[in-house]
Amino acid sequence: xxxxxxxxxxxxxxxxxxxxxxxxxxxxxxxxxxxxxxxxxxxxxxxxxxxxxxxxxxxxxxxxxxxxxxxxxxxxxxxxxxxxxxxxxxxxxxxxxxxxxxxxxxxxxxxxxxxxxxxxxxxxxxxxxxxxxxxxxxxxxxxxxxxxxxxxxxxxxxxxxxxxxxxxxxxxxxxxxxxxxxxxxxxxxxxxxxxxxxxxxxxxxxxxxxxxxxxxxxxxxxxxxxxxxxxxxxxxxxxxxxxxxxxxxxxxxxxxxxxxxxxxxxxxxxxxxxxxxxxxxxxxxxxxxxxxxxxxxxxxxxxxxxxxxxxxxxxxxxxxxxxxxxxxxxxxxxxxxxxxxxxxxxxxxxxxxxxxxxxxxxxxxxxxxxxxxxxxxxxxxxxxxxxxxxxxxxxxxxxxxxxxxxxxxxxxxxxxxxxxxxxxxxxxxxxxxxxxxxxxxxxxxxxx
Numbered sequence: 001x002x003x004x005x006x007x008x009x010x011x012x013x014x015x016x017x018x019x020x021x022x023x024x025x026x027x028x029x030x031x032x033x034x035x036x037x038x039x040x041x042x043x044x045x046x047x048x049x050x051x052x053x054x055x056x057x058x059x060x061x062x063x064x065x066x067x068x069x070x071x072x073x074x075x076x077x078x079x080x081x082x083x084x085x086x087x088x089x090x091x092x093x094x095x096x097x098x099x100x101x102x103x104x105x106x107x108x109x110x111x112x113x114x115x116x117x118x119x120x121x122x123x124x125x126x127x128x129x130x131x132x133x134x135x136x137x138x139x140x141x142x143x144x145x146x147x148x149x150x151x152x153x154x155x156x157x158x159x160x161x162x163x164x165x166x167x168x169x170x171x172x173x174x175x176x177x178x179x180x181x182x183x184x185x186x187x188x189x190x191x192x193x194x195x196x197x198x199x200x201x202x203x204x205x206x207x208x209x210x211x212x213x214x215x216x217x218x219x220x221x222x223x224x225x226x227x228x229x230x231x232x233x234x235x236x237x238x239x240x241x242x243x244x245x246x247x248x249x250x251x252x253x254x255x256x257x258x259x260x261x262x263x264x265x266x267x268x269x270x271x272x273x274x275x276x277x278x279x280x281x282x283x284x285x286x287x288x289x290x291x292x293x294x295x296x297x298x299x300x301x302x303x304x305x306x307x308x309x310x311x312x313x314x315x316x317x318x319x320x321x322x323x324x325x326x327x328x329x330x331x332x333x334x335x336x337x338x339x340x341x342x343x344x345x346x347x348x349x350x351x352x353x354x355x356x357x358x359x360x361x362x363x364x365x366x367x368x369x370x371x372x373x374x375x376x377x378x379x380x381x382x383x384x385x386x387x388x389x390x391x392x393x394x395x396x397x398x399x400x401x402x403x404x405x406x407x408x409x410x411x412x413x414x415x416x417x418x419x420x421x422x423x424x425x426x427x428x429x430x431x432x433x434x435x436x437x438x439x440x441x442x443x444x445x446x447x448x
Contacts, residue, residue: 002208003208004116005212005215006129006208006211006212006215006233007115007116007118007119007120007129007130007233007234008113008114008115008116008208008211009113009114009115009116009269009270010093010094010095010114010204011093011094011095011112011113011114011270011272011441012090012091012093012441012442013090013091013094013096013112013272013439013440013441014088014089014090014091014153014439014440014441014442015088015089015091015181015182015438015439015440016051016087016088016089017086017087017088017089018089020050020051020087021050022182022184022438023184023185023186023187024046024047024048024050024051024052024187025051025052025053025438026052026053026184026186026187026193026436026437026438027043027047027052027053027054027057027187027436027437028043028157028190028431028432028434028435028436028437029157029238029239029434029435029436029437030057030058030059030060030157031060031157031241032384032431032434033059033061033431034060034061034381034382034383035061035291035381035383035388035392036061036388037061037062040059040061040062042188043187043188046187046188051082051087053155053436053437053438055074055075055078056075056078056079056082056153056155056437057075057155057437058071058072058075058143058144058147063143068143072143072146072147072150075147075151076147076150076151076152079151079152079153080152082153083152083153083442088153088440091181091197091199092197092199093199094197094198094199094204095111095112095113095197095198095199095204095207096111096112096181096195096196096197096198096439097109097110097111097112097170097173097174097178097195097196097197097198098110098111098112098193098194098195098196098274099174099193099194100191100192100193100282100433101191101192101193102190102191102282102429102430102432102433103189103190103191103432104284104429104430104433105281105282105283105284105429105433106282107281107282108276108280108282108283108429108433109170109171109174109276109277109280109282110159110170110274110275110276110435111169111170111173111198111207111274111275112156112195112272112273112274112275112439113272113273113275114270114271114272114273114441115130115160115234115243115270115271115273116130116269116270117130117246117247117250117269117270117271118269120243120247121247122136122240122243122244122247123136124419124420125419126419126420127229127230128230129215129231129232129233129234130160130233130234130236130243131232131234131235131236131415131420132236132240132243132244132420133161133235133236133237133240133411133415133420133421133425133426134236134240134420134421134422134423134424134425134426135420135421135422135423136240136241136244136420136423137241137423140241141241141244141245141248144241144242144245145245145248145249148245148246148249148443149249149252151443151444152442152443152444153440153441153442153443154246154271154272154440154441154443155272155437155438155439155440155441156239156242156271156272156273156274156435156437156439157238157239157242157434157435157436157437158236158238158239158242158243158271158272158273158274158435159237159238159239159273159274159275159276159428159435160234160235160236160237160243160273160274160275160276161234161235161236161237161275161276161277161278161411161412162211162214162233162234162235162275162276162277162278163214163223163235163277163278163279163411163412164210164214164277164278164279165279167277167279168210168213168214169207169210169211169214169275169277170207170275170276170277170280171277172206172210173196173198173203173207176200176203178196178197178198179196179197180194180195180196181195181196181197182194182195182438183195186436188432189432190432190433190436191432191433193436193438195438195439211233214233215231215233216231217231220232224412224413224416224417225413226416226417229416232412232415232416234275235278235411235412235415237276237428238427238428238434238435239273239435242271243271243273246268246271247271249268250268250269253266253268266445267441267442267443267444267445268443268444268445272439272440272441274435276428278408278411278412279408283408283428283429284428284429285405285406285407285408285411285426285427285428286384286385286405286426286427286428286429286430287402287403287404287405287406287426287427288382288383288384288403288424288425288426288427289382289383289384289385289386289388289389289400289401289402289403290364290368290380290381290382290383290400290401290403290424291380291381291382291383291388291389291392291393291398291399291400291401292368292378292379292380292398292399292400292401293378293379293380293381293392293397293398294377294378294379294397294398295375295378295397295398295399296397297343297344297399299375300371300399301315301317301350303367303371304350304352304367304371307367307370307371308352308355308367311355311356312354312356313352313353313354313355313356314352314353314354315350315351315352315353316350316351316353317348317349317350317351318348318349318351319346319347319348320347320348320349321347322347323342323347323390325347326340326342326347326348326349326402329349331349331404333351335353335354336351336352336353336354336355337351337352337355337357337360337363337364338350338351338352338360339351339352339360339364339401339402339403340401340402341393341399341400341401341402342389342390342393342394342399342400342402343393343398343399343400344393344394344395344396344397344398345394358418359421359422359425360403360404361403361406361421361422361424361425362421362422364401364403365422365423365424366422368380382424384427384430384431385430385431386402389401389402405426406421406425406426
C-alpha cells in the first residue's frame with residue numbers, strides 16, 4: 001500500500017515506561033482554560049515533579065507571563081531528559097487505536113497516525129489533502145515555533161477529522177484482537193483512555209485502503225456534488241495552530257537543506273495526530289463563545305452600528321429580563337444574525353439584519369477583529385461552556401457572547417465549497433473532552 005499517496009506515515013510511537021503514573025502523565029490540551037489559571041494551578045499541584053506531559057507543554061494561560069523564554073528552555077530540556085533517562089519507550093511501528101470515555105459521551109474512537117506535511121497547507125484557499133478548517137492566526141505561531149524548532153519530541157493535542165459515514169477506517173479495528181498499550185482514568189474527572197497497538201500489516205493496509213477509497217476523486221466529487229475540485233481527505237478539528245507550526249518548521253528545514261532527497265526521510269516531515277470520524281456518535285461539536293474584558297457595552301454597540309452601516313446592514317439591541325428569557329428567545333430569523341449576550345448581569349440580544357457574511361461567526365468575528373484593533377485596552381478570550389460565558393460576562397467591565405453550534409452533517413461540504421471557516425468557529429466537545437497529551441514521537445533526525 002502506498003501510504004504517501006494518502007499523506008499517511010507509520011509512526012514510531014513513544015509511551016511512558018511501565019510503572020509511571022499515567023494519570024499524572026496525561027494532561028489536557030495547552031489551549032484550554034485560558035481564562036481559568038486556577039485550573040492549571042490545580043493540574044500543577046496534582047502532577048508535582050513527577051514525569052508528565054505538563055512539563056513538555058506551554059499552557060496558553062501563561063503566554064503573557066514574563067518568564068516565557070525560561071519556560072521554553074525548560075520544556076526542551078525536559079524532552080531531552082525524558083529520552084536520556086528512559087522515561088519513554090519506543091513501540092513497534094504502527095498506529096494507536098484509542099477509545100475515550102468522558103462525562104458527556106460513553107465512547108469516542110480515534111486513531112493516532114502520522115500525517116505528511118507535504119500534503120498540508122493552512123492557507124484559507126488551500127486545495128491540499130489536509131486543510132485547515134478555520135482561519136490561522138499567524139501571530140499565535142511564534143511561541144509554538146520557538147518550542148518546536150529546538151524540540152526533540154512532539155506530543156500532539158491535534159485531532160483531525162475524516163468524513164467516513166460508512167465507518168470503514170477506524171471502527172473495524174475494534175473488532176480485532178489488538179495488544180493493549182494503556183488503560184487508565186484521566187485526571188480531574190476527565191474520563192477514561194484506552195489505547196491499542198495497530199501494527200499488523202493486513203490491518204495497516206486495510207486502514208490505508210479505506211482512506212484511499214475516501215480520497216478517490218470520482219467518489220469524492222459524487223459525494224459532495226462538485227466537479228474538478230481537489231480532494232479534501234483530512235480536515236482540521238483541534239490543534240490547527242500546532243499543525244501549522246509543524247508545517248512552518250518543515251518548510252524552513254527544506255529551505256535550509258541542500259540534499260532534498262535525503263531530507264524527505266526526516267521525521268519532521270510528519271506530524272503526529274489523532275484521526276476522528278466526524279460521524280462518531282461520541283463526537284459532538286460545541287460552540288466557541290466570545291468574552292470581552294475591559295469593554296464598555298455602549299461603546300461596543302455604537303461601533304457595531306457603524307460597522308454594520310458601512311456594510312449595508314443594520315444593528316439593534318434588545319434587553320431581556322433573565323437568562324431563562326434569553327434561552328427561550330428565538331435565535332433564527334430570516335435575513336438576520338442574532339447574538340445573545342450577557343453584560344454585567346444584564347442579558348440581551350444583538351440583531352444584525354442583512355448581514356454581509358453567511359455565517360454568524362463571520363459577522364461577529366469580522367467586527368470584533370476590527371474593534372479590537374482600535375481598542376487596545378480590550379482583551380478577548382474564546383471559551384467553552386455557556387456557564388463560563390455567564391460567569392465571566394457577568395463580571396464588571398465584561399461582555400460575553402453566546403455562539404451557535406455548527407452542523408456536523410454539512411461541515412466537510414462547507415469547507416470544500418467555501419474554504420476555511422472564521423477562526424474559533426467550533427470546538428469538538430467541552431474543555432474536559434479535549435485530547436490529552438499521551439503519545440510522543442521523535443522529530444529530530446539521528447544526526448541532529
